[in-house]
Amino acid sequence: MADQTTSIRLIRVDDAEVIAAHKARDRQEHAPWEPAQPDGFYTTAGQRARIEGLLDDHRRGDRWPAVIVAGDEVVGQVTVSTILRGPFGKGFLGYWVATTRQGEGHATRAVAQTLTVMRRDLGLRRAEAHTRLENLASQHVLRANGFRPWGIAHAHILVDGAWRDEIFWERLLDEEPPVA
């Protein structure tokens, strides 16, 4: 049986190969939910360059880019981006899980752990996310982690060949997470 334990850690450049393999295999399945990427995104070299950029952002304090690990296998990513400090104290949450490991609770647990990092390590007070109206799995993950929808942004993101409406979600980080 697949390992059901979930952990998160900062992404490393040597994660590039496994991430490229997941993203190449899942390109069609993820297409309705994530912006289109150039072909280089699906290669190890492309992912190395991308991860180096993510880590540059992390050193500047703009982003907290992590991988989701099941047992000792990297199965996805969770990233806090657009970190705003000062009077906002918030970050935007994004994530994906490999199709080979979906439905095992990894995204739900990884988001719970990321909320703890946002509150305890990054000192933020608010998490935000957005989902397409049709992305019921992602909405399930957010609801399980105490996010509430607060509006719809029209024509908000270019995904799968058209500008799509999205639900905006918020989570105040001084509230305790409802999941372990």
Ligand SMILES: CC(C)(COP(=O)(O)OP(=O)(O)OC[C@H]1O[C@@H](n2cnc3c(N)ncnc32)[C@H](O)[C@@H]1OP(=O)(O)O)[C@@H](O)C(=O)NCCC(=O)NCCS
């Ligand atoms: C969204 C995503 C990250 C979920 O990952 P996951 O590890 O499978 O999520 P979990 O197993 O933690 O939870 C998914 C929940 O949604 C439910 N779900 C899945 N598909 C569903 C659907 N079509 N309708 C309703 N619920 C659904 C599952 O039953 C599960 O609920 P449960 O915990 O009560 O069993 C994954 O599907 C993914 O990577 N999708 C493509 C990228 C993406 O959409 N990213 C988010 C962009 S906003």
